[in-house]
Amino acid sequence: MQYKNIFGFDVEWNWKTIGLLAFLAVFPNIMGLYHTTILGVRIHFFQYLIFLAAIIYGPLGGAISGLFGSFYTALALHNPYVIVGNIILGFMAGFFVRHKLNVILAVLAAYSIQLPWLWVTDIYFAGMPVKAVQGIVIALLISNVIWAIVAGWTYKSVKALVF
Numbered sequence: 001m002q003y004k005n006i007f008g009f010d011v012e013w014n015w016k017t018i019g020l021l022a023f024l025a026v027f028p029n030i031m032g033l034y035h036t037t038i039l040g041v042r043i044h045f046f047q048y049l050i051f052l053a054a055i056i057y058g059p060l061g062g063a064i065s066g067l068f069g070s071f072y073t074a075l076a077l078h079n080p081y082v083i084v085g086n087i088i089l090g091f092m093a094g095f096f097v098r099h100k101l102n103v104i105l106a107v108l109a110a111y112s113i114q115l116p117w118l119w120v121t122d123i124y125f126a127g128m129p130v131k132a133v134q135g136i137v138i139a140l141l142i143s144n145v146i147w148a149i150v151a152g153w154t155y156k157s158v159k160a161l162v163f
Contacts, residue, residue, distance in 0.1 A: 028069025028070065111144050
């Protein structure tokens with residue numbers, strides 16, 4: 001029986017593929033500077049790049065983007081636990097995409113796995129009020145769905161640039 005590598009990159013490495021992964025790992029910090037508010041919900045942009053990395057490079061690519069792409073957000077919020085949460089989100093999104101879930105379902109499944117970490121660390125370790133964390137949970141759900149849709153629409157075009 002042949003076992004499939006579900007955690008690895010499954011990528012032929014060259015300067016373009018390395019460059020894209022580096023971009024997807026570092027640029028979320030820049031995207032973390034920007035957000036918009038829609039109907040009172042703060043929408044962040046950095047998840048899009050984490051989801052692209054997860055779709056294109058698999059679980060490890062999503063984890064790398066979640067790790068390196070969360071430094072600005074963690075520093076800005078004085079909450080280092082954000083980094084681990086985004087590693088979970090990126091890794092699990094890539095994992096579920098590799099298991100043939102469509103992008104939106106993969107992101108929702110990944111978010112449901114990230115959610116207990118977010119809840120415990122924000123309330124018990126970072127000392128945030130429950131009401132504030134409830135708002136974050138809803139805002140992230142909406143942001144994640146929006147960026148999952150966009151990533152699902154655009155990943156083939158982005159992938160075609162380097163592969």
